[in-house]
Amino acid sequence: MYSRFGHIERARNVFDKMYERNDASWNNMISGFVKVGLYHEAFGFFRKMYGYGVEASGFSVASLVTACDRSDCMLREGLEVHGFVVKTGLICDVFVGTSLLNFYCTYGPVSLARKLFEELPDRNIVTWTSMIVGYLDNGDLEEAIGMYQRMRREGVCCNENTYAAVISSCGMLGDELLSHQVLGHVVKSGLESNVSVDNALISMFGAFGRMEAASYVFDHMDEHDTISWNSMIAAHAHNGLCEESLRYFYWMRRINKEINSITVSTLLTACGTMDNLKWGRGIHALVVKLGLESNACVCNTLINMYSEAGSSADAELVFQKMPDKDLISWNSMMARYVQDEKCLYALELFAEMIRMRKAMNHVTFTSALAACSDLEFLVVGKIVHALVVLAGLHDNLIIGNALITMYGKSGMMIDAKKVFQKMSNRDEITWNALIGGYSENKEPNDAVESFKLMREDGVPANYITIVNVLGACLTLDNLQKHGMPIHAYIVQTGYEPDNYVQNSLITMYAKCGDLKSSNYIFDHLAYKNSITWNAVIAANSYAGCGEEALKLFAKMRCAGVDLDQFSFSLALSVTADLAILEEGQQLHCLATKLGFKSDHYVINTMMDMYGKCGEMDDVLKLLPLPINRSRLSWNILISAFARQGCFKEARETFHEMLELGLKPDHVTFVSLLSACSHGGLVDEGLAYFASMTTEYGVRAGIEHCVCIIDLLGRSGKLAEAEIFIKQMPVPENDLVWRSLLAACKIHGNLELAKKAAGHLLELAPSDDSAYVLYSNVCATTGRWEDVENVRTQMGSNSIKKKPACSWVKLKDKVSSFGMGDQSHPQTEQIYAKLGELRKMIKEAGYVSDISYALQDTDEEQKELNLWNHSERIALAFGLISTSEGSPLRIFKNLRVCGDCHSVYKFVSGIVGRKIILRDPYRFHLFSGGKCSCSDYW
DNA sequence: CTAGGGTTAG
Known part of the structure; x- marks a missing residue:
């Protein structure tokens, strides 16, 4: 009696005091222990009883097997009981047989359960249903249905549990035809009003997307239990009707229906996709109120909800507070760290799991x-690979795919290929990972060869395959050798209508320098969706046709195509590159209006846009909390600070990023090194360059080397710069020498300038900057004959100097000015203003620095020539065309002249306006007579 | 009968 009511201690007392015990005494104790969850006690009693020769009853053995089934660590015990059952003939007891079947279904493989099923001497409805449920739980839906059909053939009746399992299988299979048959059977059996059956029907219709049918079932049920409500909430959530899910949930609360962990889990999943933290946080509060915060499944969904909503900080908090973390909790948190690119954190969790001997x-x-x-984690990767082998998981398909990806991303294609060859199973993802690896490691021949083998192997390519293989063909040579034949293959095999394929074709041609073909493909497409539009916008932007890209964006809107986060990031990045603030702001407004304001990708490009337009305040306004920043956000922030001349902030940001466990990449270092270079932080820059590879595993690229040459050159360490070029870890290119030449100009080093110009001309014979910079050095050092010589040489080589040009943008019109430009309709006012400015700043103490005049004339003429510089004309025009006190933005296509820089400083002080001047190198923010660059640029 | 984690591409 005590054991049956769960008072196991009292039962044990009685048992211990008994003088004489019979079979029932033992059996009752065993089932009593199982009832209260003391599975190991039950098993201990069972062994003792066996030792005493007491006969075990079917009921107690069945409950013992159930105990082994429920406990997640009693596989061995379960097998022992099975042996006992066979020996004693208890296998004929249908309850024992069925519980054993359930045990095998749980511990799998399900084939063992099936073998037992076939051997069982006696079966009932529950046995059959257990087998069906076993298949269902293992995801083997065809077998589940097959079992059901055999059950019917053999004339076994079905109960509500059978139908529920079969209906669920139909839903997961997506087999509507079959569902009609089953529905017929259900109606015939009279079970159509059963709660479990109806609940299963709701889910099934939900899976089919037939919400009206799901609602019909729900509305016509005699009674609803919590599962009915949960099913309705899940069905709506799966069909993207999250608001509807919430409505059912509120209704459920209003009528005081019991809310369980599954209800909130389902809702939280829906909230993750709603891009709305508000609901998620509300439900989190409810979780606490209902006392469900210790439920592992609920917490796991909370982790994922916060992750999806981009709030990693909250996800982390939930994880840390969880009292009982299960395998999925650890996996979820690790996956989150990987997605946030916090690989070290992910690996730390992994190490902790090993230390704590977690499953x-x-x-x-x-x-x-x-x-x-x-590459940085290659050694760790190999260790994980070894652990995979130890765990016996090396033949797992998904693991194999992940291994290929890992080696591919570390640049170790030989290892990737080894893994690939050893795999006993391969799917299209395996091939895609391999091809993607070759593509990423710039091995187009191998990528194309693997693509060929894949087809020969009969593995169907999908759009990702095509995207990958096309991605390997992004140079003009490869376009003819590989790209175009693949295009032909695409046409032949009917991949052409696939939008992702179109996307990559458009991208491929643009990246191979053939924008015309990209536009042609786009123009001739019958069906264009967001992806296609985005691709053509990206192609034009990539090819340097920013204005065309923005026009296409406008056309996309007019065409009524949905703008997505990619459209906005693309358009915003164009406005960033062109530094056109007004258009950027308009896009910001539009993105806000259409609900893309919280998209991290969009936020990042917006920040970049504001940074490149010199609006640091707006960058900081948009900046996510440190914990939620991706590597991209950090890089943008560092480069924005660098561009504004905030070197201290750039450096601090870099260290903050490291502290939060993010891994800097090559872009981070370009920004950091250019900050050092613009800030004259020579020693620091060199130290960062040295630690870049050794400490952070980032290989030095040519762009980093150019930063270092710039850094040394600007600070006057020209000899060091020259030595650096000789010792660089990468082959030199024109940028290297151009940078050195520019430094020679600043410091008037004629000899080295000559050398640098020579190298530059070798590498880029038709480049005007070599001549221009060299002639500037000659002019600065007063070598006017040499200036003339260079001019003649340019003439005979028919090379033209890129003319200087400055422009001001007012509302929707751009006014641009060349040197001494008099073509503007307001020329008179402009030059009057110039004269006025000249007088004003002279009174304020400005003295012109005629070393910036690059023509050989008398001093007075030199000064007049300086006043013809395009940036001054643009300044005068800007001042008379905009309202007093408003900030003024001016652009120049070449580096700003030093004397003009000084003029801008004086003017900003006198007129009391912020003047922002952007040249191709950086921003100058003039205010109150000073410039943000502190005169070092 | 209802709920939670993972591989390629973007």
Whole structure:
């Protein structure tokens, strides 16, 4: 009696005091222990009883097997009981047989359960249903249905549980035809009003997307239990009707229906896709109120909800506070870190799991491998690979795919290929990972060869395959050799209508320098959706046709195509590159209006746009909290600070990024090094360059080397710069020498300038900047004959100097000015203003620096020539065309002249306006007589 | 019968 009511201690007392015990005494104790969850006690009693020769009853053995089934660590015990059952003939007891079947279904493989099923001497409805449910739980839906059909053939009746399982299978299979048959059987059996059956029907219709049918079932049920409500909420959520899910939830609360962990889990999943933290946080509060915050599943969905909503900080908090973390909790948190590119954190969690001897599965290893997908972690990656082998998971398909990806991203294609060859199963993802690896590592021949083998192997290519293989063909040579034949293949095999394929074709041609073909493909497409439009906008932007790209964006809007986050990022990045603030702001407004304001990708490009337009305040307004910043956000922030001349902030930002566990990449270092170069921080710059590879595993690229040459050159260490060029880890290019030549100009080093110009002309014979810079050095040092010589040489080589040009943008009109430009309708006013400015600043103490005049004339003429510089004309025009006190933005296509820089400073002080001047190198923010660059640029 | 984690591409 005590055991049956769960008072196991009292039962044990009675049992211990008994003088004489019979079979029932033992059996009752065993089932009593199972009832209260003391599975190991139950098993201990069972062994003792066996030792005493007491006969076990079917009921107690069945409950013992159930105990082994429910406990997640009693596989061995379960097998022992099975042996006992066979020996004693208890296998004939249908309850024992069925519980054993359930045990095998849980511990899998399901084939063992099936074998037992076939051997069982006696079966009932529950046995059959258990087998069907076993298949369902294992995702083997065809077998589940097959079992059901055999059950019917053999004339076994079905109960509500059978139908529920079969209906669920139909839903997961997406087989509507079959569902009609089953529905017929259900109606015939009279179980159509059963709650479990109806609940299953709701889910099934939800899976089919037939919400009206799901609602019909729900509305016509006699009674609803919590599962009915949960099913309705889930069905709506799966069909993207999240608001509707919330409505059912509120209704459920209003009528005081019991809300359980599954209800909130389902809702939280819906909130993750709603891009709306508000609901998520509300439900989180409810979780606490209902006391569900210790439920592992609920917490896991909370982690994922916050992750999806981009709030990693909250996800982390939930994880840390969880009392009982299960495997999925660890896996979820690791996956989140990997997605945030916080690979070190992910690997730390992985290490902790090992230390704490936590159970791991293939998902754990997959995330660990993804965390190692970088050259820096190659050794760790190999260790994880070894652990995978130890765990016996090396033949797992998904793990194999992750291994190929890991080696590919570390640049180790030989290892990737080894893994590939050893795999016993391959799917299209395996091939795609391999081809993607070759493509990313710039091995187009191998990529194309693998693509060929893939087809020969009969593995169907999907759009990702095509995207990958096309991605390997992004140079003009490859376009003819590989790209175009692949295009032909695409046409032949009917991949052409696929939008992702179109996307990559448009991209491929643009990146190979053939924008015309990109536009041609786009123009001739019958069906264009957001992806296609985005692709053509990206192509034009990539090819340097920013204005065309923006026009296409406008056309896309007019065409009524949905703008997505990619459209906005693309258009915003064009406005960023052109530094056109007004258009950028308009896009910001539009993005806000259409609900893309919280998209991290859009936020990042917006920040970049404001940074490149010199609006640091707006960058900081948009900046996410540190914990939620991606590497991209950090890079943008550092480069924005660098461009504004805020070197201290740039450096601090870099260290803050490191502290938060993010890994800097080559872009981070370009920004950081250029900050050092513009700020004259020579020693620091050199130290960062040195640690870049050794500490952070970022290989030095040519762009980093150019920063260093710039850094040394600007600060006057020209000899060091020259030595650096000789010792650089990468082959030199024109940028290197141009940078050195520019430094020679600043410091008037004629001899080195000559050398640098020579190298530059070798590498870029038709480049005007070599001549111009060299002639400028000659002019600065007063070598006027040499200036003339260079001029003649340019003439005979028919090379033209890129003319200087400055422009001001007012509302929707751009006014541009060349040197001494008099073509503007307001020329008179402009020059009057110039005269006025000249007088004013002279009174304020300005003295012109005629060393910036590059023509050989007398001093007075030299000064007059300086006043013909395009940036001054643009300044005068800007001042008379905009309202007093408003900030003024001016652009120049070449580096600003030093004397003009000084004029701008004086003017900003006198007129009391902020003047922002952008040249191709950086921003100058003039205010109150000073410039943000502190005169070092 | 209802709920939670993972691989390629973007």
